[in-house]
Amino acid sequence: xxxxxxxxxxxxxxxxxxxxxxxxxxxxxxxxxxxxxxxxxxxxxxxxxxxxxxxxxxxxxxxxxxxxxxxxxxxxxxxxxxxxxxxxxxxxxxxxxxxxxxxxxxxxxxxxxxxxxxxxxxxxxxxxxxxxxxxxxxxxxxxxxxxxxxxxxxxxxxxxxxxxxxxxxxxxxxxxxxxxxxxxxxxxxxxxxxxxxxxxxxxxxxxxxxxxxxxxxxxxxxxxxxxxxxxxxxxxxxxxxxxxxxxxxxxxxxxxxxxxxxxxxxxxxxxxxxxxxxxxxxxxxxxxxxxxxxxxxxxxxxxxxxxxxxxxxxxxxxxxxxxxxxxxxxxxxxxxxxxxxxxxxxxxxxxxxxxxxxxxxxxxxxxxxxxxxxxxxxxxxxxxxxxxxxxxxxxxxxxxxxxxxxxxxxxxxxxxxxxxxxxxxxxxxxxxxxxxxxxxxxxxxxxxxxxxxxxxxxxxxxxxxxxxxxx
Amino acid sequence: xxxxxxxxxxxxxxxxxxxxxxxxxxxxxxxxxxxxxxxxxxxxxxxxxxxxxxxxxxxxxxxxxxxxxxxxxxxxxxxxxxxxxxxxxxxxxxxxxxxxxxxxxxxxxxxxxxxxxxxxxxxxxxxxxxxxxxxxxxxxxxxxxxxxxxxxxxxxxxxxxxxxxxxxxxxxxxxxxxxxxxxxxxxxxxxxxxxxxxxxxxxxxxxxxxxxxxxxxxxxxxxxxxxxxxxxxxxxxxxxxxxxxxxxxxxxxxxxxxxxxxxxxxxxxxxxxxxxxxxxxxxxxxxxxxxxxxxxxxxxxxxxxxxxxxxxxxxxxxxxxxxxxxxxxxxxxxxxxxxxxxxxxxxxxxxxxxxxxxxxxxxxxxxxxxxxxxxxxxxxxxxxxxxxxxxxxxxxxxxxxxxxxxxxxxxxxxxxxxxxxxxxxxxxxxxxxxxxxxxxxxxxxxxxxxxxxxxxxxxxxxxxxxxxxxx
Numbered sequence: 001x002x003x004x005x006x007x008x009x010x011x012x013x014x015x016x017x018x019x020x021x022x023x024x025x026x027x028x029x030x031x032x033x034x035x036x037x038x039x040x041x042x043x044x045x046x047x048x049x050x051x052x053x054x055x056x057x058x059x060x061x062x063x064x065x066x067x068x069x070x071x072x073x074x075x076x077x078x079x080x081x082x083x084x085x086x087x088x089x090x091x092x093x094x095x096x097x098x099x100x101x102x103x104x105x106x107x108x109x110x111x112x113x114x115x116x117x118x119x120x121x122x123x124x125x126x127x128x129x130x131x132x133x134x135x136x137x138x139x140x141x142x143x144x145x146x147x148x149x150x151x152x153x154x155x156x157x158x159x160x161x162x163x164x165x166x167x168x169x170x171x172x173x174x175x176x177x178x179x180x181x182x183x184x185x186x187x188x189x190x191x192x193x194x195x196x197x198x199x200x201x202x203x204x205x206x207x208x209x210x211x212x213x214x215x216x217x218x219x220x221x222x223x224x225x226x227x228x229x230x231x232x233x234x235x236x237x238x239x240x241x242x243x244x245x246x247x248x249x250x251x252x253x254x255x256x257x258x259x260x261x262x263x264x265x266x267x268x269x270x271x272x273x274x275x276x277x278x279x280x281x282x283x284x285x286x287x288x289x290x291x292x293x294x295x296x297x298x299x300x301x302x303x304x305x306x307x308x309x310x311x312x313x314x315x316x317x318x319x320x321x322x323x324x325x326x327x328x329x330x331x332x333x334x335x336x337x338x339x340x341x342x343x344x345x346x347x348x349x350x351x352x353x354x355x356x357x358x359x360x361x362x363x364x365x366x367x368x369x370x371x372x373x374x375x376x377x378x379x380x381x382x383x384x385x386x387x388x389x390x391x392x393x394x395x396x397x398x399x400x401x402x403x404x405x406x407x408x409x410x411x412x413x414x415x416x417x418x419x420x421x422x423x424x425x426x427x428x429x430x431x432x433x434x435x436x437x438x439x440x441x442x443x444x445x446x447x448x449x450x451x452x453x454x455x456x457x458x459x460x461x462x463x464x465x466x467x468x469x470x471x
Numbered sequence: 472x473x474x475x476x477x478x479x480x481x482x483x484x485x486x487x488x489x490x491x492x493x494x495x496x497x498x499x500x501x502x503x504x505x506x507x508x509x510x511x512x513x514x515x516x517x518x519x520x521x522x523x524x525x526x527x528x529x530x531x532x533x534x535x536x537x538x539x540x541x542x543x544x545x546x547x548x549x550x551x552x553x554x555x556x557x558x559x560x561x562x563x564x565x566x567x568x569x570x571x572x573x574x575x576x577x578x579x580x581x582x583x584x585x586x587x588x589x590x591x592x593x594x595x596x597x598x599x600x601x602x603x604x605x606x607x608x609x610x611x612x613x614x615x616x617x618x619x620x621x622x623x624x625x626x627x628x629x630x631x632x633x634x635x636x637x638x639x640x641x642x643x644x645x646x647x648x649x650x651x652x653x654x655x656x657x658x659x660x661x662x663x664x665x666x667x668x669x670x671x672x673x674x675x676x677x678x679x680x681x682x683x684x685x686x687x688x689x690x691x692x693x694x695x696x697x698x699x700x701x702x703x704x705x706x707x708x709x710x711x712x713x714x715x716x717x718x719x720x721x722x723x724x725x726x727x728x729x730x731x732x733x734x735x736x737x738x739x740x741x742x743x744x745x746x747x748x749x750x751x752x753x754x755x756x757x758x759x760x761x762x763x764x765x766x767x768x769x770x771x772x773x774x775x776x777x778x779x780x781x782x783x784x785x786x787x788x789x790x791x792x793x794x795x796x797x798x799x800x801x802x803x804x805x806x807x808x809x810x811x812x813x814x815x816x817x818x819x820x821x822x823x824x825x826x827x828x829x830x831x832x833x834x835x836x837x838x839x840x841x842x843x844x845x846x847x848x849x850x851x852x853x854x855x856x857x858x859x860x861x862x863x864x865x866x867x868x869x870x871x872x873x874x875x876x877x878x879x880x881x882x883x884x885x886x887x888x889x890x891x892x893x894x895x896x897x898x899x900x901x902x903x904x905x906x907x908x909x910x911x912x913x914x915x916x917x918x919x920x921x922x923x924x925x926x927x928x929x930x931x932x933x934x935x936x937x938x939x940x941x942x
Contacts, residue, residue: 042513049910052840056914350832357828360843361821362877369523372831372840406833439520443527 008286011278020272020304024295026437040069040251043158047250051373054253055403059459061245062175064237065254067222068166068230069158074129074136075167076143078150081127084143085119088135090311090328092321096121099197101211105316106135108277111331112270112308114138116316120198120211130170133289134269141280142327169230172213173237174220177244182210182221185240195219204229204236256373259400259409262315262457264343268293268380270308296378296436298428298446299395307382310335313413315343315456342419345458346385346396346427348408349450356429356447365445368430370408373401377440384428385412385451393418396427396451402458409458410451423453473611479757482749491743491775495766497908511540511722514629518721522844525724526874530930532716533646535708536725538693539637539701540629545600545607546638547614549621552598555614556590559606561782561799563792567592570668572682576787577606579748582802583741583779585609587787591669591682601641604760605740612751613798640701643684644708645691648715653681653692656711666690675700675707727844730871730880733786733928735814739764739851741779767849767907769899769917770866778853781806784884786814786927813890816929817856817867817898819879820921827900827918836916839901841879844872848911855899856883856922864889867898867922873929880929881922894924 003009017023044066047054057063076084086093088106096102098121105116115135120128129136136154143150155167173182183190187202193212201208206229211222225233238246258265269290271277284290295307311320311332317340320332359367371377376399383396399410410427418425430446474480488494515537518525528534547555557564559577567573569592576587586606591599600607607625614621626638644653654661658673664683672679677700682693696704709717729736740761742748755761766778782791782803788811791803830838842848847870854867870881881898889896901917 047911050913052837052913053910350829353832354825354829358821358825360872360874360877361824361879364877366523366874369843401831403831403837406831406835408832439524440518442521442523 003283003285003288009282010272010284010286010288010291011281013286013291014272014281019302021295021300021302021307024293024304025300028292028294029439039157039159043069044254045250046252048248051250051252051256052403054247054249055256055373057245057247058175058249058253058257059260059404060176061247062173062177062181062241063247063249063253064234064241065172065174065249066234067170067172067254068168068227071131071170072133072136072157073155073167074139075153075155076127076129076139076150077152078125078148080148081125081150084139084146084148084150085127086324087146087326088139088142090316090321090326090332091319092323094323098123099199101196101198103319104129104135105311105319106138107311107326107328107332108270108274109327109331110270110274110276111310111328111335113267113311113314113316114269114271115266116314118211120209122209132266134266134271137284137288137290138269138271138280141283145279145283166227168224169227169233171223171234171237172220173223174214175246177241177246178220181237181241181244181246184244185237193221204232206233208233252373256400256402258398258411259345259373259402260404260457260459262343262345262411264314264397264411264413266380267309267314268295268304268307270305272304294379294438295382296376296431296438296441297381297383297396298431299382299384300432307380309413310340312340313343337416340416341394341413342416343456344412344414344419344421345454345456346399346410346412346425346451347454347458348399348410348427349452350408352447352449353408356449359447366443367447368435368444369442370399370401373403375400375408376410377438383410385414385418386426386428387418388424388426393425405458411456414453419453421454425451425453427451473608473759474754474756480753481743481755481757481759481762482752484757484762485743485752490773492766492771492773492778495764495775496771499763499765500910510628510630514540515725516721517723519719522721522723522727523874525718525720526727526844528716528718529646529720529724529728530731530875531647532718533644533648533652533712534718534720534724535705535712536643536645536720537705538641538643538725539639539698542602542641543604543607543628544626544638545610546624546626547598547600547610547621548623549596549619551619552596552621555610555617555619555621556598557795558617558797559610559613561787561792561797561803562790563794565794569594570670572667572669574790575600575606576782576790577609578782578797578799578803579741579745580798580802581741581745581747582781582799582806584738584782584785584787585740585742586737587785589682591680593680603737605737605742608755608759608761609740609742609751612754616750616754637698639695640698640704642694642705642708643691644694645685646717648712648717649691652708652712652715652717655715656708664692675703677703679704723844727871727873729869729882730816730844730873731875731928731930733814733816733882735785735868735882735884737851738780738785739766739775739778741776743775765850765909766853767847767902767909767912768852768854768866768868769902770853770855771903778851780884781811783811784814808887811887812865812884813887814927815883815885815890815892816925816927817870817881817883817896817922818925818929819870819881819898820923821879823918823920824879827920830918837914838918839906839915840913841870841872844874846871846879847881848909854881856885856889857897857899858889859895859897864896876929882927883924885924890924892925896922896924898922 089104101120104119106114115132117132118130191199193199208225213222356367385394387393394414396410396412429449435441560575572591575590577585586603588603589601662670664670679696684693827838856865865885867881867883900920906912
């Protein structure tokens with residue numbers, strides 16, 4: 001969030017803390033702790049039915065996710081809006097017509113990722129940015145400091161939205177039957193919408209903005225409209241879905257889709273160091289999102305920069321387009337091949353997972369418990385990944401269980417030499433010293449867990465779509 | 472709940488359903504599903520820190536549970552109040568002075584349990600009854616139909632209380648340090664209170680009613696007072712507890728105490744059959760608690776009476792006092808020894824528990840998943856327990872995990888011949904036919920789980936207190 005008048009800035013917070021990692025690892029307690037499944041519990045149940053059947057529905061029939069509450073939004077308007085986004089984004093916005101949405105990835109001048117979000121071009125000079133609080137803050141800062149002719153409005157997640165509600169509802173309709181349900185729900189003929197293009201349709205008597213999208217490895221749809229019409233549209237979708245096996249998805253299922261889908265959300269923004277970002281840190285609040293990072297996991301460094309990531313680490317290497325002038329371009333162009341990690345999925349060794357579970361019985365030692373389906377608890381989480389010879393080769397971040405795959409999976413950033421599918425690595429599960437002081441981390445001991453490198457996304461069906469979202 | 476004007480009665484519901492068990496097993500969906508941990512989520516978090524450390528605190532230091540929201544209450548006043556309670560209770564209320572609380576267990580004329588609750592004698596003719604919706608309904612029905620000179624007021628759990636709040640807050644302070652915290656929190660000298668006696672003290676500037684109690688195997692205290700003073704009293708307790716390792720306990724921990732403590736809450740009330748209870752069923756609502764029983768588990772009978780229990784089955788055999796005239800007395804006196812089951816704890820075989828967990832990996836078969844720490848999902852749940860020769864010897868009801876014991880435990884009612892500690896039995900985990908239609912029951916297969924009979928309560932420290940609560 002932006003610093004309010006008289007409020008402490010992020011820079012002041014950093015100056016006060018002798019060891020920022022120590023602080024983020026032990027003392028921050030943001031509302032988005034425990035990997036966020038608790039954040040919106042008052043609005044969306046963790047499970048509508050049970051998360052196992054909901055995960056299955058997402059793969060086998062269809063699921064309706066409610067995204068109305070957890071993602072921050074921004075409306076960016078004005079003659080300079082596109083120019084600002086092009087300055088921020090490492091990817092090209094060249095063909096950004098008003099019937100499209102785009103992913104937007106923003107970096108620091110040193111080429112470290114700040115965040116990624118989805119942008120709709122609603123009108124020629126009107127853009128809607130969804131998700132990534134750090135990136136929205138960065139866009140706003142640049143708009144204000146860079147002299148762009150734009151206006152900005154922000155809409156915070158429901159739990160801390162001053163209005164107690166949102167501008168827009170947002171649903172995600174996914175799964176092999178999503179298309180049929182969409183066609184049945186739309187009044188009149190349903191339009192054919194190319195991937196990542198938008199259209200306007202009528203559902204339940206309401207005008208709905210549709211983005212043709214994909215999350216579960218099938219073409220799906222993101223549907224949004226005025227918040228007040230949420231229930232009408234949901235009812236119409238649920239009714240249309242009845243004969244197609246549609247389930248509503250709770251937050252446990254929603255936040256566990258990434259293990260199959262391969263998206264690494266919310267990296268630590270690389271903004272805490274460097275004189276060139278001091279202005280930005282003084283502009284940011286000392287109580288906001290960036291001030292409440294919640295590092296967790298077995299990797300513990302005394303240097304916050306060891307947690308910064310580049311677009312390559314998150315699997316965005318191929319979308320960087322050096323055809324336009326953007327923040328971080330020079331640094332990214334100069335980054336040697338050897339420093340570009342690769343995003344992979346790790347498939348955890350079943351015997352070792354069973355050992356973690358089994359440690360809960362008897363007198364110990366107890367290893368860090370695996371909550372199902374979302375097992376990571378840091379935000380972000382960094383678990384050490386080592387080659388069999390003991391050398392550190394990367395970090396495992398989001399870990400959890402997929403009932404569809406029947407595996408414990410994690411998304412990791414590895415040195416290219418270890419990133420080939422089939423490579424055997426060892427990750428350290430659990431934190432040193434019995435665990436951090438974070439109240440949600442129970443006392444535990446560490447365990448070396450064997451894992452096999454696999455592609456990200458892990459689900460075969462998702463891999464087909466992986467490039468299509470970014471033009 | 473009592474039937475409202477024009478509302479369908481429980482009897483009408485029963486007449487409509489051809490198979491009541493089939494209905495309760497598949498189609499009811501009450502707010503107390505999933506063993507209640509979701510019921511009060513808007514008021515009490517599932518975890519304040521993490522349930523493993525909270526379970527530990529309950530055994531090793533101290534824990535503060537918030538019971539303000541989930542239990543129904545009744546105020547029973549008038550010259551005939553004690554006489555009514557004596558008519559209901561199978562246990563003696565002979566020494567019920569105004570500085571005491573008592574457990575009250577009520578049965579049908581056939582000697583089947585309806586429910587049990589705690590009763591405070593607030594004044595000579597004023598009694599406060601806490602918990603057990605079916606028992607409170609039964610008390611009210613008898614008051615109205617039996618011509619007792621009493622008045623009755625009801626206060627429902629917060630989630631469906633018309634006032635949106637309660638009469639009283641209620642805290643449970645437990646654990647080896649509970650006494651120290653209590654003494655530190657009380658203004659002035661803390662009184663010595665004998666077990667299950669009450670006193671009035673001042674905490675946080677507020678007058679508080681204290682019941683000396685025990686739940687975690689240590690003497691603890693139940694504290695109550697006007698709902699408006701809840702936050703003041705909680706703050707004072709939390710402050711006093713800081714140096715004594717006090718944790719606040721979430722609902723996951725709260726509802727998992729029974730596996731060590733040995734209380735079998737909320738049996739199916741034995742009211743659905745018998746001409747002598749037809750009046751009662753016509754008085755009860757067809758939408759209330761009794762109409763929304765949620766049978767679950769591997770035991771499936773076509774006769775609802777197979778789910779009825781006697782006081783012996785729940786471990787209340789020793790409290791029955793045939794020194795007064797109460798409903799069900801004749802039936803209980805006549806019940807042959809061979810039909811009196813014994814309450815035990817079952818300690819599940821670790822290899823078989825690991826097999827259930829392991830079934831989540833690979834392509835199947837998948838067994839019914841064990842949610843931690845509360846694994847039972849029926850309300851009530853009945854899992855078949857068989858002797859090694861295959862004969863049915865009883866039912867396992869509430870199952871879950873204790874981090875203190877490092878075991879998967881369940882509370883069961885077994886034939887006396889199989890109830891000796893050390894006896895090996897086999898319970899069937901999971902439902903026939905892939906699972907009921909209940910949305911929270913995922914598709915699964917059944918597994919035979921070996922288990923060892925142990926005393927109930929399981930925790931040694933609790934066993935010492937087990938008789939003391941009932942006079």
